[in-house]
Amino acid sequence: MADVKVVVPGDVIDTHTEEDDAVLRLGPGLTQHAGKVSAVAAGVLHASPDTNHFWVVGNKRRYVPAEGEPVVGVVLGRHGEGYRVDIGSAHDALLPLLAFEGATRRNKPNLVVGATVYARVSVANEMMDPELECFNSHTGKSEGYGELTHGFTFKCSLGLARRLLSAKAPVLSALGEQVPFEAAVGVNGRVWVNAGTPEKTILVVNAIKNSEYLDTKQSKQMVRELLGKQ
Amino acid sequence: MVAETEPSNIETQFLLDALQRGHRTDGRGIYDYRTLKITGGSTSGLVTVQLGQTRVLARVSCTVTRPYPDRPTEGIVQFNAEMSSLCAPHVDHTMRSQEVTVTRMLERVLRQSRAIDTEALCIVAGHKVWTLRVDVHILDDAGNLVDAAAIAAICALRRFRRPDVTVDGETAVIHDVRDRNPVPLSIHHTPVCVSFAFFGAGELMVIDPSLLEEQARVSWFTVTLNAHKEVCALNKAGGVALTHEQIKRCVQVAVAKVEEINEKIQEAVNA
Numbered sequence: 310m311a312d313v314k315v316v317v318p319g320d321v322i323d324t325h326t327e328e329d330d331a332v333l334r335l336g337p338g339l340t341q342h343a344g345k346v347s348a349v350a351a352g353v354l355h356a357s358p359d360t361n362h363f364w365v366v367g368n369k370r371r372y373v374p375a376e377g378e379p380v381v382g383v384v385l386g387r388h389g390e391g392y393r394v395d396i397g398s399a400h401d402a403l404l405p406l407l408a409f410e411g412a413t414r415r416n417k418p419n420l421v422v423g424a425t426v427y428a429r430v431s432v433a434n435e436m437m438d439p440e441l442e443c444f445n446s447h448t449g450k451s452e453g454y455g456e457l458t459h460g461f462t463f464k465c466s467l468g469l470a471r472r473l474l475s476a477k478a479p480v481l482s483a484l485g486e487q488v489p490f491e492a493a494v495g496v497n498g499r500v501w502v503n504a505g506t507p508e509k510t511i512l513v514v515n516a517i518k519n520s521e522y523l524d525t526k527q528s529k530q531m532v533r534e535l536l537g538k539q
Numbered sequence: 540m541v542a543e544t545e546p547s548n549i550e551t552q553f554l555l556d557a558l559q560r561g562h563r564t565d566g567r568g569i570y571d572y573r574t575l576k577i578t579g580g581s582t583s584g585l586v587t588v589q590l591g592q593t594r595v596l597a598r599v600s601c602t603v604t605r606p607y608p609d610r611p612t613e614g615i616v617q618f619n620a621e622m623s624s625l626c627a628p629h630v631d632h633t634m635r636s637q638e639v640t641v642t643r644m645l646e647r648v649l650r651q652s653r654a655i656d657t658e659a660l661c662i663v664a665g666h667k668v669w670t671l672r673v674d675v676h677i678l679d680d681a682g683n684l685v686d687a688a689a690i691a692a693i694c695a696l697r698r699f700r701r702p703d704v705t706v707d708g709e710t711a712v713i714h715d716v717r718d719r720n721p722v723p724l725s726i727h728h729t730p731v732c733v734s735f736a737f738f739g740a741g742e743l744m745v746i747d748p749s750l751l752e753e754q755a756r757v758s759w760f761t762v763t764l765n766a767h768k769e770v771c772a773l774n775k776a777g778g779v780a781l782t783h784e785q786i787k788r789c790v791q792v793a794v795a796k797v798e799e800i801n802e803k804i805q806e807a808v809n810a
Contacts, residue, residue: 507562510553
């Protein structure tokens with residue numbers, strides 16, 4: 310296995326290259342100050358020497374919204390022309406009433422307090438509260454976004470959520486071979502699962518939670534054991 | 540999100556549906572405790588307890604002070620529970636109610652049940668007594684802080700060693716720990732808390748509630764027992780009324796659980 314370099318905030322990174330006028334690209338978790346590059350996030354340092362790109366991959370549980378990301382949120386209340394939604398970030402997000410498929414002034418959605426929605430972050434910057442939308446604003450179609458009913462939601466770390474979304478998580482395919490279920494993964498560390506019955510749903514939820522530190526072979530083994538106990 | 544939010548409708552509905560079929564959301568049985576792990580620290584009087592994902596740290600320290608005027612021959616024991624933003628995203632320095640609940644429970648369980656022999660903490664009657672301070676830091680809140688904090692506090696007290704004292708009339712010499720071995724406290728018995736949560740109209744019960752179960756409960760009940768199967772305290776603060784039979788059943792279940800928990804405590808204390 311290649312040398313894994315773990316950094317903590319404050320560590321100075323050596324980004325020296327042979328080409329003097331190469332452009333240095335700093336990804337998330339790094340900052341440049343007084344000619345030195347230092348880490349501001351804790352995690353593993355990744356480097357791509359061809360493109361001179363450095364970034365830190367860390368795992369945490371507190372979400373910082375970024376535009377375009379899918380999130381699972383809980384409706385806190387209705388606020389004028391939209392809903393106030395909790396997505397786990399420092400500030401609650403705003404979901405406009407018209408940001409749903411087929412919504413017009415006369416045909417508005419009716420979400421109750423405590424409803425769960427799968428939405429896309431449409432606006433996220435340091436100066437404003439984040440905003441969400443439950444449809445693709447270009448096509449007007451819902452594309453899977455909208456209210457989630459039945460099933461169960463649980464919280465996981467941001468790293469696991471990203472792995473689940475990127476289809477690099479073997480646990481989902483291992484489970485899918487045996488148990489039919491649907492899932493909606495939010496990069497804010499919240500996952501919705503519906504497998505029909507409470508027993509099956511609990512099984513899927515626990516399998517996903519257990520798979521955080523397991524590799525492919527171990528995940529498959531864990532799923533087999535869990536299903537065997539049924 | 541700054542304020543603590545209620546769980547979503549899906550979560551509460553699923554929890555009730557699953558419980559009605561005898562399942563809990565984390566796959567446990569109704570009467571199952573989460574894995575309990577007690578670790579002693581590098582100094583005496585420092586103990587970390589892990590109950591599932593809930594983590595609590597207890598630290599015992601002592602100083603010499605004057606006694607209370609109305610109790611000249613008794614030492615003083617103070618309890619303090621603290622939560623920081625480390626344990627949950629909604630906690631900040633203004634959220635005091637959980638800390639107060641845990642502190643009050645510790646006071647009831649350890650001080651009012653006379654688990655600690657305060658007369659043995661007296662050095663010179665009326666002038667000098669030991670003041671013990673039990674600080675409980677909540678590192679991670681995943682439900683059932685009370686049970687975890689109580690186990691941490693009693694383990695820390697039993698592992699704690701105070702400096703040895705020689706009394707000659709009115710003068711007392713407190714020996715440095717390097718000169719004379721520090722001595723243990725006088726603990727009469729080891730109380731352990733067992734908490735239950737109720738749902739629906741009060742007919743569904745679970746033991747050792749997780750965070751979601753705590754948020755969705757309609758009633759909460761804690762039984763405190765010691766190893767001699769004596770009930771030290773029953774605590775029910777608000778919520779739906781419980782019947783006589785439910786209380787008796789809870790106490791019976793608690794008796795069985797206390798035996799298991801006590802084994803772990805003995806291991807940790809004698810380690």
